[in-house]
Amino acid sequence: MKILREANIMVLLLTFFSLALVPLTYERFYIYLMSLFMIYSIFSLSYNLLFGYAELLSFGHALFFASGAYTTALFTLNIFSDPLIGLIVSAFSSIPIALVVGLLTLRHTRIYFSILTLAFGMLAYALLVKWRDVTGGSDGLVGIPKGGVLIDITSPHLYYYFIFAFYCLVTISLYMLTKSKWGLLIRALGDNEDRLPFSGHSPMFVRLFTFTISGFVASISGSLYAILMGVVTPDIAYWTFSAEPLVMTLLGGSGYYLGPILGAFIFVILTTALARFAEYWQLILGIAVIAVILGFRGGIGGVIESFYKGRTRFRRDVYGNPESGRFN
Amino acid sequence: MEILRVEGLTKKFGDFKAVDNVSFSVKEYEILSIIGPNGAGKTTLVNLITKKLNPDSGRIFFYDKDITRLTARMINKLGISRTFQLVSPYRRLTVSENILVSALQFNTPRSELQEIMINLGLEKYKDVKVQNLSFGIQKLLELAMVLVQHPKLLILDEPAAGLLLHERRKIVDFLKGLENKITLIVIEHDMGVVFDLAKRIIVMDKGKIIADGPPEEIANNKTVREIYLGEA
Numbered sequence: 001m002k003i004l005r006e007a008n009i010m011v012l013l014l015t016f017f018s019l020a021l022v023p024l025t026y027e028r029f030y031i032y033l034m035s036l037f038m039i040y041s042i043f044s045l046s047y048n049l050l051f052g053y054a055e056l057l058s059f060g061h062a063l064f065f066a067s068g069a070y071t072t073a074l075f076t077l078n079i080f081s082d083p084l085i086g087l088i089v090s091a092f093s094s095i096p097i098a099l100v101v102g103l104l105t106l107r108h109t110r111i112y113f114s115i116l117t118l119a120f121g122m123l124a125y126a127l128l129v130k131w132r133d134v135t136g137g138s139d140g141l142v143g144i145p146k147g148g149v150l151i152d153i154t155s156p157h158l159y160y161y162f163i164f165a166f167y168c169l170v171t172i173s174l175y176m177l178t179k180s181k182w183g184l185l186i187r188a189l190g191d192n193e194d195r196l197p198f199s200g201h202s203p204m205f206v207r208l209f210t211f212t213i214s215g216f217v218a219s220i221s222g223s224l225y226a227i228l229m230g231v232v233t234p235d236i237a238y239w240t241f242s243a244e245p246l247v248m249t250l251l252g253g254s255g256y257y258l259g260p261i262l263g264a265f266i267f268v269i270l271t272t273a274l275a276r277f278a279e280y281w282q283l284i285l286g287i288a289v290i291a292v293i294l295g296f297r298g299g300i301g302g303v304i305e306s307f308y309k310g311r312t313r314f315r316r317d318v319y320g321n322p323e324s325g326r327f328n
Numbered sequence: 329m330e331i332l333r334v335e336g337l338t339k340k341f342g343d344f345k346a347v348d349n350v351s352f353s354v355k356e357y358e359i360l361s362i363i364g365p366n367g368a369g370k371t372t373l374v375n376l377i378t379k380k381l382n383p384d385s386g387r388i389f390f391y392d393k394d395i396t397r398l399t400a401r402m403i404n405k406l407g408i409s410r411t412f413q414l415v416s417p418y419r420r421l422t423v424s425e426n427i428l429v430s431a432l433q434f435n436t437p438r439s440e441l442q443e444i445m446i447n448l449g450l451e452k453y454k455d456v457k458v459q460n461l462s463f464g465i466q467k468l469l470e471l472a473m474v475l476v477q478h479p480k481l482l483i484l485d486e487p488a489a490g491l492l493l494h495e496r497r498k499i500v501d502f503l504k505g506l507e508n509k510i511t512l513i514v515i516e517h518d519m520g521v522v523f524d525l526a527k528r529i530i531v532m533d534k535g536k537i538i539a540d541g542p543p544e545e546i547a548n549n550k551t552v553r554e555i556y557l558g559e560a
Contacts, residue, residue: 181428181432184421184425184428184429184432185429185432187418187420187421187425188418188421188425188429191418191419191420191421192416192417192418192419194416195416195417195418196401197399197400197401197404198378198400198401198404198409198410199404199429199430199432199433199473199477200401200404200405200430200432200433200434200477201401201429201432201433202401
């Protein structure tokens with residue numbers, strides 16, 4: 001377990017190092033692609049906290065992504081033209097939204113929770129489409145500034161490192177959270193919710209805490225997305241967009257901290273890079289998801305762990321393999 | 329001093345009365361065993377006291393405080409801890425993580441968690457995920473998970489069920505060591521364990537209390553022998 005934990009940190013450091021070097025290629029396409037990868041990584045990491053750790057299947061996570069994106073757009077276009085301040089404001093404004101949605105949905109579990117989150121997500125989508133005066137309707141909001149009063153990140157390199165800084169901050173913070181006592185409680189919630197009250201904890205409180213942190217982080221990814229694209233449209237609140245972090249998490253492996261990052265990488269490559277060359281890239285993505293569900297429930301992370309276990313079989317003792325399972 | 333008082337507790341499932349107007353009290357540091365045939369209502373009674381289930385009627389007092397309307401978590405925090413008939417740990421967490429989750433709200437020092445693990449022979453499994461452990465070890469873990477909460481009243485639902493003889497001996501010896509430290513309510517089918525441990529026995533049948541007294545009195549009770557032991 002300790003070895004796997006150290007492996008997590010090593011891989012994280014390796015991704016930081018590799019990503020830091022990308023702008024040195026001076027290839028705008030790679031810079032854009034890796035910017036998108038980092039944004040999707042943050043989005044799917046936030047989703048995995050909910051789905052992988054707390055076992056809460058949300059179909060409305062795009063709500064928080066869209067809330068981050070739209071708040072940033074509205075704030076920078078109308079109130080104060082600065083991307084950093086816009087991001088901070090949008091991240092913190094997601095907290096009351098998460099608390100309200102959480103309080104209304106988290107009293108229910110399993111499919112009822114999932115359907116309620118879907119309903120809230122679609123409610124947000126309808127609001128963004130219909131409230132034209134504020135949200136621009138289906139045209140969305142355009143001209144979100146990269147240059148601001150406090151910071152100017154108009155060049156692709158600067159903007160890339162802006163996202164990179166948040167990517168490092170979020171991945172490290174979430175990793176520390178999962179290893180903290182709160183992380184332990186979130187894992188306990190996903191494992192055996194019924195036992196929690198007899199351990200002195202409120203399942204509702206742990207659920208709400210997880211939901212709020214998850215929404216907060218998702219809104220950061222939405223905000224970064226809005227600044228990267230310079231435009232936001234209601235599509236990012238549509239329910240199919242909520243399925244994307246789920247697909248990324250399943251591809252990478254929901255039981256592993258690094259799973260969503262791995263899934264986001266595969267997802268971005270498939271959806272962006274392959275779309276340039278293969279007309280039917282969605283077919284490839286569909287086959288990949290089916291293969292994971294049918295054959296590799298642990299995702300790519302599970303395949304890597306199986307490989308690792310195969311190589312360290314001699315370590316097993318009479319209790320089975322203590323290093324097996326989730327969240328190493 | 330009275331630690332627990334139950335007054336007219338009733339729980340129905342449809343037309344079936346699982347617990348029927350049950351009243352009893354428990355004194356501080358008493359070791360009480362509740363016995364009865366399968367379906368007598370023992371586990372339902374524990375579920376009502378610990379609020380895993382809500383009673384249809386009746387009241388529960390803990391140190392004279394009415395706790396009938398409190399939630400399971402509040403009751404747990406007040407000082408009533410319980411184990412489960414079918415072990416219910418966090419299966420994907422390790423032994424030490426299970427104990428830590430149970431202790432977090434009670435500010436139990438790490439050294440004490442370690443001590444309890446050593447006393448129950450769990451130290452060597454501390455980094456093993458519970459799903460990889462035998463049933464007997466999981467039963468010991470259940471006990472460790474409640475002991476770290478410093479309960480005033482500990483309710484054990486069939487602590488010896490499904491255990492090997494040496495594991496059973498270990499649990500009984502450990503529980504005997506808790507005498508005069510914690511009030512114990514033990515639900516058990518194994519009469520060896522019951523008579524070895526309990527200073528008072530309550531016998532239930534069809535949701536009602538049919539006998540209540542010291543072990544010698546219960547062993548000689550004609551109704552108990554007829555209903556519970558199947559003697560004519």
